[in-house]
């Protein structure tokens with residue numbers, strides 16, 4: 001008999017989910033002070049490839065996260081509060097590994113906890129026009145945002161291991177030609 005779980009993910013008791021229709025349904029709010037570096041979420045679920053992902057209901061696709069080349073983590077339930085975390089172009093949380101979300105700075109009670117999808121996404125499975133309202137809002141969130149040098153700088157240490165590996169590889173690819181140019 002298959003085991004069943006009420007929850008697939010971990011969510012810090014310092015967070016609580018709220019309705020947020022203007023942001024696609026929900027959001028996560030800090031209910032008490034959070035320190036920089038504190039663990040907030042550990043996502044869980046099932047791993048699917050791109051073909052399988054595209055056949056899933058839109059809501060599950062939207063709440064999935066890319067964890068490796070062509071592989072995505074999907075929570076096989078409609079309501080998993082850890083998946084309610086929204087994107088922001090001025091995030092206060094980032095990734096550690098592939099599945100763990102930590103605070104990038106101290107977060108006050110009442111603040112929404114957000115990460116930047118550029119920290120996890122490197123394919124165009126979830127692109128959208130962003131209205132996060134941050135002064136640094138880039139207007140459109142795409143699967144190529146991790147390539148932007150300013151984001152690589154700003155989120156250093158907070159990209160998922162998968163995206164960091166892509167960044168490291170892209171730097172290695174660029175370096176020889178830069179050397180040739182400099183010579």
Ligand SMILES: [Zn+2]
Nearest residue numbers: 089130132137
């Ligand atoms: Zn934005």
